[in-house]
Amino acid sequence: MSHLLEIHNLSKDYRGVPALVDVSLSVKKGEFVAVIGRSGAGKSTLLRCINRMVEPSSGRVEFEGRDVLALGRRNLRAMRTRVGMIFQHYNLVPRLTVAENVLHGRLGFKSTWAGLLGLYSESEKRRAWDLLVQLGLEAQVHQRCDLLSGGQKQRVGIARALIQDPRLILCDEPIASLDPGSAKVIMDHLRRIADESGITILINLHQVDVAVQYADRIVGIRAGRVEYDGSPKKLNKKTVSHIYGSDSDDLLVGALEE
Amino acid sequence: MTAHRTIHQWFRRRQLGTGLGLAVVFAVTAGAAALTQFDLAEGFAAFPKALGWMGANFVPDARAWANLPKILSRLGETVVVSVMAATTAALVSFVLAILGSKTTRFHPAATVVVRALASVGRNIPVVAWAMIFLLAFGQTFLTGFLALFIESLGFLTRSYLETIDEAASAPVEALRAAGTPWAPVAAHAVVPSVLPGLASWMLFMLETNIRSATLVGLLTGTGIGFLFDLYYKSLNYPSAALTTLAIVVVVLILEAVSGFLRKVIL
Numbered sequence: 390m391s392h393l394l395e396i397h398n399l400s401k402d403y404r405g406v407p408a409l410v411d412v413s414l415s416v417k418k419g420e421f422v423a424v425i426g427r428s429g430a431g432k433s434t435l436l437r438c439i440n441r442m443v444e445p446s447s448g449r450v451e452f453e454g455r456d457v458l459a460l461g462r463r464n465l466r467a468m469r470t471r472v473g474m475i476f477q478h479y480n481l482v483p484r485l486t487v488a489e490n491v492l493h494g495r496l497g498f499k500s501t502w503a504g505l506l507g508l509y510s511e512s513e514k515r516r517a518w519d520l521l522v523q524l525g526l527e528a529q530v531h532q533r534c535d536l537l538s539g540g541q542k543q544r545v546g547i548a549r550a551l552i553q554d555p556r557l558i559l560c561d562e563p564i565a566s567l568d569p570g571s572a573k574v575i576m577d578h579l580r581r582i583a584d585e586s587g588i589t590i591l592i593n594l595h596q597v598d599v600a601v602q603y604a605d606r607i608v609g610i611r612a613g614r615v616e617y618d619g620s621p622k623k624l625n626k627k628t629v630s631h632i633y634g635s636d637s638d639d640l641l642v643g644a645l646e647e
Numbered sequence: 648m649t650a651h652r653t654i655h656q657w658f659r660r661r662q663l664g665t666g667l668g669l670a671v672v673f674a675v676t677a678g679a680a681a682l683t684q685f686d687l688a689e690g691f692a693a694f695p696k697a698l699g700w701m702g703a704n705f706v707p708d709a710r711a712w713a714n715l716p717k718i719l720s721r722l723g724e725t726v727v728v729s730v731m732a733a734t735t736a737a738l739v740s741f742v743l744a745i746l747g748s749k750t751t752r753f754h755p756a757a758t759v760v761v762r763a764l765a766s767v768g769r770n771i772p773v774v775a776w777a778m779i780f781l782l783a784f785g786q787t788f789l790t791g792f793l794a795l796f797i798e799s800l801g802f803l804t805r806s807y808l809e810t811i812d813e814a815a816s817a818p819v820e821a822l823r824a825a826g827t828p829w830a831p832v833a834a835h836a837v838v839p840s841v842l843p844g845l846a847s848w849m850l851f852m853l854e855t856n857i858r859s860a861t862l863v864g865l866l867t868g869t870g871i872g873f874l875f876d877l878y879y880k881s882l883n884y885p886s887a888a889l890t891t892l893a894i895v896v897v898v899l900i901l902e903a904v905s906g907f908l909r910k911v912i913l
Binding site: 440469470474478479481482489493496498501504505546559 | 822824
């Protein structure tokens with residue numbers, strides 16, 4: 390099976406402070422990969438280096454066989470339309486409706502003028518509707534996003550990513566601001582998307598137990614370095630303690646072997 | 648030493664700091680008063696006297712009320728110039744702020760130029776602008792308008808830049824990550840996020856302009872400022888009083904209207 394995403398020796402430092410150190414990672418099509426680690430370990434930077442929302446300092450990123458770091462502006466935008474992104478704070482436009490926010494996912498495919506005027510085709514609107522039905526938001530289609538609950542906002546975020554028909558979705562702590570019930574709904578949707586449409590998911594998570602429960606594969610990052618890369622089944626308490634630092638006996642790792 | 652002692656000491660230190668700060672303020676006031684030979688007590692004592700003088704002379708009489716139509720028409724001119732300056736400046740500031748914002752990232756050079764422009768407009772007082780334009784255009788409406796416009800432009804551009812950076816950075820990140828070109832990002836992420844904030848600043852500018860316009864009118868010989876100056880210098884205090892009263896009423900009405908508009912848009 391070919392790799393959708395290959396990262397070789399990726400490093401990033403912010404004014405001399407290293408955030409990522411020599412990270413190498415290959416992700417197959419359709420894989421559900423969870424990246425775990427403490428706050429500030431570099432999870433967010435890793436995700437943003439893939440679509441170059443953050444410029445890496447050195448290394449190589451290949452997406453669908455193309456060297457992402459060599460792309461010019463136009464080609465980078467074309468690449469980004471194939472990569473969806475979901476954020477911890479949803480990053481919606483609060484005063485616009487659910488439908489408008491979802492259709493924002495199509496702006497990358499349009500000419501500047503069509504995009505400027507927000508000219509969406511009939512089929513794009515139909516697709517937005519279908520996605521919102523899938524995600525259980527048909528009653529909120531014309532509601533303003535600032536009136537939604539956190540879980541609903543994140544579902545709008547998912548719909549906005551899906552309407553791009555992406556090959557890969559990058560999820561940056563998508564459930565960190567949600568209550569456990571809403572978090573489960575979001576995680577179930579993401580898992581279903583990976584299973585049904587073969588979209589690859591790369592997700593940053595705080596919660597080890599959630600990562601173990603949903604992911605096909607877990608990547609543990611500590612201080613910008615990959616310290617674990619493998620099956621959730623083989624992740625043990627000792628490794629988790631290592632990833633999260635020494636005082637991690639209280640972490641939710643009851644499901645793991647000693 | 649037990650732990651709570653450190654908390655106790657922290658509060659002691661802060662109390663000491665507050666006390667010192669107050670002492671410094673008093674010392675500076677006393678020093679400034681000594682320097683200008685200003686007697687604070689005498690200054691306060693003059694208040695009743697001033698109020699008494701105003702009560703005796705600064706009251707509109709029948710002759711003053713006869714001037715009301717003239718006062719209102721001049722006041723209308725001032726309001727129109729103020730509104731024009733605020734709305735025109737708002738439009739130009741909006742374009743400048745979108746180009747100069749760090750969130751929209753149009754061009755790094757644009758950020759520097761826009762910030763510099765805003766700084767020049769804002770940091771030179773409106774009265775100084777009025778004097779400068781007075782030399783160029785003489786005592787005309789254009790002079791007053793330009794002075795208010797430049798001042799509003801500087802202030803609004805600065806406020807708009809901050810509003811955009813504060814309110815729009817999250818959706819801008821999302822749309823850029825989805826491969827959206829620059830202009831549609833500005834149109835769909837920035838504009839809807841910041842519009843109420845921008846309108847609110849514009850209303851604030853409008854209120855400020857009416858107050859400044861009176862002062863500018865004094866210099867440029869236009870609007871209500873001119874009329875006030877005329878009455879005042881010809882010792883027609885009752886009419887000057889009525890002029891002042893009219894300004895106060897108009898400012899209050901404007902504040903009420905813009906307060907209502909703010910509630911509607913926010």
